[in-house]
Amino acid sequence: MPDPSFSPRRDVAVPDKPALEGLEQKWAAAWEADGVYRFDRTRDRAGVYSIDTPPPTVSGSLHVGHVFSYTHTDTVARYQRMRGREVFYPMGWDDNGLPTERRVQNYYGVRCDPSLPYDATFTPPDKPGKQPIAVSRPNFIELCARLTLEDEKVFEDLWRRLGLSVDWHLTYATIGTAAQKVSQAAFLRMLARGDAYQNEAPTLWDVDFRTAVAQAELEDRERPGAYHRIRFESATAAGAFIEIDTTRPELIPACVALVAHPDDERYRHLIGTEVLTPLFGVRVPVKAHTLADPEKGTGVAMICTFGDLTDVTWWRELQLDARAIILPNGTFRAITWGPGGTEGFDTASAGRAQAAYDQLAGLSSEKARARIVDLLRESGDLLGEPRPVMHAVKFFEKGDRPLEILTSRQWFVRTMDKRDALVALGHQLQWHPPYMRARYENWVNGLNGDWCISRQRFFGVAFPVWYPIHQDGSIDYAHPLVPDESRLPVDPSTDVPDGYRPEQRGVPGGFAGDPDVMDTWATSSLSPQITGGWLDDPDLFARVFPMDVRPQAHDIIRTWLFSTVLRSHLEHGTLPWANAAISGWVLDPDRKKMSKSKGNVVTPMGLLEEHGSDGVRYWAASGRPGVDTAFDAGQMKVGRRLAIKLLNAAKFALARPRTEGGVTGAVAVTAGAVTAPIDRALIERLAEVVEGATRDFEAYDYARVLERTESFFWFFCDNYLELVKSRRYGDHGEGPAASANAAMLASLSTLLRLFAPFLPFVTEEVWSWWQTGSIHRAAWPDAAHLRSLTGTAGTAGDAAALDLAVQVLGEIRRKKSEEKKPLKTPAARVLIVAPAASLAHLPGIEIDLKAAGLIDRLDTVEGDFRVDVELGEIAQGTPS
């Protein structure tokens, strides 16, 4: 059976002192020059293995966790390449979004003001000034692009050093033109189909970033708070009160109702009555709703617009008034109370309400809370003192203050009506490890609203939409103006809708651009379409999509993975990929997630320099799919030693034996060349390793492949090579030497290729000593080919022969160790007691055993297995 990867050179060149130093630079340059990882787009879909690479956020630095998970993907990519598939392995940069905005603002000392026109001559100051300079959105975006370009270069250098086999011609940026065009086109298609819609509704709002955020970007944080027992007086029976508990007394001015459970006997008689809010004297109804929990507080809750998501539900389902008090920046807005005052704020005691409220206007929620507690205490409406409590509060994951809920106009993607389809797609997807599907399903089933994709920010993909302005100056949101796809990407803050002139911007009868940008996930959820050339290169798209794998970490299943599945479902009616390979996190030795500060102490580049890229990759690849793994420099040292061992073992295997016939280290190994029982057993064992490794790689269990290969390799070095050393040097003739050489070379070739996905540098180095071409384009080892080397007779019984040899050799070693004798001490007499069936294998291994064990006399007796060893003396004159 031909093995095209096994084409040894005639001029084998093994260095005297092989070393790892410098291999990364040497081979990274060679791979680039030779285009080893270049994607060949002439292959059809079946011949391609396509990867939906996660784009790391560039406005930060790469940390150990990135090295960890990207290595996992790279091992699979390299395996697939060696299996003969053309690997589509792009690299993206997530330079879109809030983190970049923040960095650019600080770095250049600027602030985005979308109302300004583009200034082509603008250059940022050398040093950021005290007062941020206001710049237009296009100028701001230019600065973002400029800064991220620098970051991206640093990232690329690290990835090359780590040995990621990406095709560096296939890069993308989430703010790049291609990404903008795809995002906008996909949005317009959603709009046309009705999958995207605009709505003015209560929305989760971050008061610092002053933008809407999505459910997926929430996180709960434990914060100290306090229950305040507040009394509401009956509107009809003076002196009768209802008591409630609240953690947000400052929202009393926004109170629109009280609510109790319909089955709660204590309050049933009050349902349908009205009460007056304390301090403000607003008449609000007492309502019944099943979400009111009799166990919580007093059993009656205050409904405000809006304190939390339950308030939104109550407000909507009970059809209550809206009484909004918080501005987008988180402060209490100015309000006129009393009959004829600001809508919704009618009250019986206007003067008192106004006096109270004026003390809150302009304050943040936190400050207003402290103030209103004083007022309530003075009025007697606060019963007892606040009772401190720790409770979970919702935050934007990147935010510093609790979220508020504000009514605003936002763009949404319909997801609630697609949950069943999304769950079904989750079942079609192959998850590695499988239990990660539960997180996805959990999330989909827990969705409580459509996906809000608009953000009131600047550095993102703009909504390609304008609105007509009525003659009265109001904006006609119901009839958005959209561009033809051929115009994309557009920036509605500078571009003009078809049929309008620039001077019509913002004037009655003219148009207004949509001021918002898309959520970063609304763009990155299209990563397969962006990299695959969905719009511009349908030929490429057909060759790579749906993709083979999405590698990513488990913390963004609810965001990136979910949204990508959704978008692919909407746009193509299919899954975006067949497999999801989920990586775990890197943890501190004390089991905490690697923190930023630690990540800065342990820089990835520093690790690569200290332990070598192969050493670091070894550690990374030992982390099983989906499993959080402790940071362990010890494992990197082990990996480095493994790489060094490979150099030395290869040097030995390729050394020219001292034979008259001039058999060199690199003869081609042909069918039937492996004849000695020990050699045949080794090859059979290796064939089994290859089968297992292939099976595991197909299941994305790269860690097991490494484990299997490594385990075999150490056996190969410590036992097999020691056993056959003498024979392969030709001490017992050319025939026996040829068998050992054939087995050694076949093993070396196979081991190098098994290790190649994990240790790309050292394996390429060794490969280059005696083979042509890159090992990373060589064929993955084949068990059938290996077995053909042992001829057609089969290898039954050979395994037992090898086992016996190893056991006896072990006993001799133990004896020498026990007696603290040098290993070169001869064994004067060795007696093997063993069953006849076992002893029958002895003739086949006797030569190797005697040579390796320095045995002078070897006897055998039938019986239960035992080995007796008598040591001799080291002969005088033995060279030391």
Added chain:
RNA sequence: GGGCGGUUAGCUCAGUUGGUAGAGCACCGGCUUUACACGCCGGCUGUCACAGGUUCGAGUCCUGUACCGCCCACCA
């Protein structure tokens, strides 16, 4: 409150159809052995979290409990 993982040697972890408990690191002892002292050989180390159950036999399967971690939740 719901869900998902985990609990095996001092440490980090394997243990895939149930069949006498494993590796590496660390530790101890020994050895310059014509690939490697960035090496080699040998040794020490376990109520497999706990309690039941199924089975001839359970680290492995079932039930429950405890603890750790993560995800989710309408936390007034």
